[in-house]
Amino acid sequence: MTEQLVEDLVAGQADDWDLAGAVPEKVLRELGAAGLLCPEVPAGYGGRGATSRWAGEFTAALGAHCGSTRSVLTSQSMAAGMITRLGDRAQRAEHLPRLCAGTLAAVAFSEPGAGSDLSAITTEVRRDGDHVVVTGHKTWTTAARYADLVVVVGVEDDGGAAVVVPADAPGVSIRPVENPSGCRAAGHADVHLDHVRLPATAVLGGGGQPSRLLVTAALGYGRLSVAWGCVGILRACLAAASAHAASRGQFGVPLAEHQLVARHLAELLVAERTATLACEHASERLDAGSPDHVVAAVLAKNVAATAATRGASSAVQVLGSAAARDGHVVARAYRDAKLMEIIEGSTEICQLLLARHALSGGGTG
Ligand SMILES: Cc1cc2nc3c(=O)[nH]c(=O)nc-3n(C[C@H](O)[C@H](O)[C@H](O)COP(=O)(O)OP(=O)(O)OC[C@H]3O[C@@H](n4cnc5c(N)ncnc54)[C@H](O)[C@@H]3O)c2cc1C
Structure with missing residues (x-):
């Protein structure tokens, strides 16, 4: 049902929305009313009670279709996460059911x-x-x-x-x-x-x-959600680049038979798998209630955002002029991916946090 809803509401629309600069509000409210913009809200508050792992895979699937709609999901999940973590019982009861019923945050x-x-x-x-x-x-x-x-x-x-x-x-x-x-x-x-x-x-x-607690509460959810969104970007790029390399011929053979082009595909696959594994690890730590989920999310965000930037660039290279203009999934991915290195703790800020963790003798869980 979930896949069908995303297929019906989002699939094939993202380039038009990107060019128009807006997702139709009806789409966001329908996804929200299905509890899909913050799937981890507990069932007792009207949510789906999803695990981080399930929510992550859903985020990647949505992100493969549309980075903007995925961004709205990340914001809504962060808001729900902050209310769950910081709010008292009355505040949770007031806000969380609304966030699972079409209210946007x-x-x-x-x-x-x-x-x-x-x-x-x-x-x-x-x-x-x-x-x-x-x-x-x-x-x-x-x-x-x-x-x-x-x-x-x-x-x-x-x-x-x-x-x-x-x-x-x-x-x-x-x-x-x-x-x-x-x-x-x-x-x-x-x-x-x-x-x-x-x-x-x-x-x-x-x-x-403490301000630090508020920021951690917000960014803890946001970083992992962005990381899974980057997995979606990589999956969309891998699919588009592979299909193009297999179908377009130059110098008498498909592009994929030129080894320098094939290397891009291999690197994209490695990037997608590496990012997925880092996200799965972070979600599993979170689902297990382990305190090291915080550093695991920073690591996943760092791995996935840098991989998405490099991977989207490789995909543009494979597609050549076909992805050199707006309205193409890979052109959009290339623009979206770079911003993922800035938000929820830039690449440099993540590196500083990871270095501090390493210096404190911390492992990777
Ligand atoms: C697409 C997008 C969505 C966003 N969504 C939200 C949102 O929903 N809510 C919200 O509150 N904010 C949001 N932001 C803001 C975002 O959180 C900030 O852009 C981000 O924190 C970086 O801040 P800055 O842009 O001011 O860059 P700066 O902090 O000025 O940093 C500029 C550069 O310097 C580097 N730098 C800074 N300090 C250090 C350091 N100590 N060591 C090494 N390098 C350093 C950074 O890594 C970066 O490369 C969004 C931004 C974007 C682009």
């Missing part, structure tokens, strides 16, 4: 002055009696153009606070990022919060958590 932590360095976040969460007032500017928030609510990460006194902000609350304005180079239909937007006054119950878990 985004997560906003980046700011113009706080990219890799999230300790520089300045969005203020100020108490005012039994209310809070949120003021700040968030940037590049994926899915914000579609979202009904945005989980905003801010600072409050010495600690952090994650606040569930309705997108239509007075003082919220959402301005699309113009002409993104990849995942063009993912609804990236800047979120401006001008003295947004909300009941204090909007603060997940009451607030006062």
Whole structure:
């Protein structure tokens, strides 16, 4: 049923959506109402209660069709993950069933002055009696153009606070990022919060958590989801490059019979398998409740995003001019893949985290 829904709603549409810069909202709401944009939400909250491994394979399958729709899934899963991890019982009961019934959510932590360095976040969460007032500017928030609510990460006194902000609350304005180079239909937007006054119950878990915990809660889900999305990119590239190399002839033989072209296919296969194994490992650690799932997710993200960038580049090379313009799956993959090295902890930030893990004597689980 799940495969059929993705086939019916998404397959074959991604290039049109990419060119138009938007996924039809009806598609996102249908996927959301089927619980597929945050499949790991427990059944007790109306979700599918999927394992990370199942959710990962689904993410890869969706990502092979459409990186933008997969990005929306990643945002929704991050929002659901933060509410599950940080919210109290009432907040989980209020929000999670809605997120499995078509309500769309985004997560906003980046700011113009706080990219890799999230300790520089300045969005203020100020108490005012039994209310809070949120003021700040968030940037590049994926899915914000579609979202009904945005989980905003801010600072409050010495600690952090994650606040569930309705997108239509007075003082919220959402301005699309113009002409993104990849995942063009993912609804990236800047979120401006001008003295947004909300009941204090909007603060997940009451607030006062260390900022580091909030960021880890968001990025833990996001990194693994992006990694599985990269597996999808690699699978789409491998399929397109293999089919092209087998069917197009040059110098009297199929391209695939030229060994320098065949090498690209071999490298793509290695990239897809390596990324898949790293993602499977991270998901298994998460499903087992092992604390090393955090470092396993960083490793998977690093492996998969760099492999997707290289793999998509190889696929463009195999296709030549056939993939040299928008409207081709491989051209789209090439643009989308590079952005995966920037988000949820850039390649360099992942490397720093992995180096720190190595220096602390940590293994790979
Ligand atoms: C497609 C896309 C989707 C996004 N979605 C979201 C979202 O949903 N929510 C959200 O809050 N944000 C989102 N972002 C923002 C994203 O999280 C940031 O772009 C990311 O954290 C990097 O920050 P930056 O772009 O400011 O780059 P910078 O932090 O300025 O980094 C620029 C370069 O310097 C390197 N660098 C920085 N610090 C170091 C260091 N200490 N050592 C070595 N190298 C370093 C980086 O690796 C990078 O290569 C998105 C961004 C993009 C492009």
